[in-house]
Amino acid sequence: MKRWGFAGGRASHGASLSHRSQGSTGQNQDPGRVFPGKKMAGHMGGKNSTTMCAKVVKVDVGLNCIWVKGPVPGFDGQFIKVRDSIKPTKPAIFPADCLPPFPTYFTEQDDPIPREMVAKTGGSHDPFIPASD
Template identity: 60%
Template sequence: MKLSRSGVIAKKIGMSQIYKENGEAVPVTIIRVEENVVLSIKNKAKHGYNAVQVASFDQKPQRLNRSIKGLFEKANVAPKAKIKEFIVAEKYLLEVGCKIGVDHFKKGQCVDITGTSIGKGYAGAMKRHNFRGLEASHGVSISHRSAGSTGQRQDPGRTFKGKKMAGRMGGKVVTTQNIEVVDIDQELNLLVVKGAVPGNKQGYIYIRDAIKKALSY
């Protein structure tokens, strides 16, 4: 894994679209990046790896337990709702109390965004795995949306693990890679990226430099 700069904690606001000069509509996601504060750092000599722990989005002190309150008091940082640790290269280690904003990213660069996908509950094979379903006629009755056969014959006489079947869909940590930053609004702390990102509206997401793309600055 390529180690790079620290990422940021953000919130997904929702989706919209912008128009190019030729009239083409481009789907975009609006993301709010409030000020991220460095809560603590870890170095290879003491902890075995280099990392930066950041916190963001103000929180009432009474909603935090004593151990978490102690972290903020030690760093002299106001209580925050979300804490996230990013593994970084040694040259990108920051000082405790350092602030990271939306200007951490540049227009035109690519980022990787991690979030928890929208939970769909228990779903069938057609919705969950895009199965085509059974025939609409020719003797098929009632079971048009069933998965069909899932096993073999007497040998091996069982269904293999990992077989695509009905089950719980969504609600998993998903990372979407190489998402282009279309625009940045520093006054409103908004980041506009091309396409969709995982998660619900107002859900927390984590953004960092794309590991498969080199920084151009």
């Protein structure tokens, strides 16, 4: 009922144990089946969604925050997973001589993680601005 917004059955006049039942699901002998896409009972919510092309603008290790420019799926206060892009990088968009704005991983041999990292924007090799043809 909640998944599809159905109203439900009557609460009286012979509707015992059928207030939330599904009702009719198809026709008679012809076509003799339930059509695909029929609104029926099932799991609602809890689906993962991926948003691409979101840009990480700032990382603050002290506050445990990530500033993202672009759409972020989910509701307020929800945990999200941020990961590197799985799309192949194109040299025209991300030049080979330009480093990513943030390190994608740290090893034990690296320097300690700085408290705050801000992406450098602007200039001729800005990774957030597509190259003009």
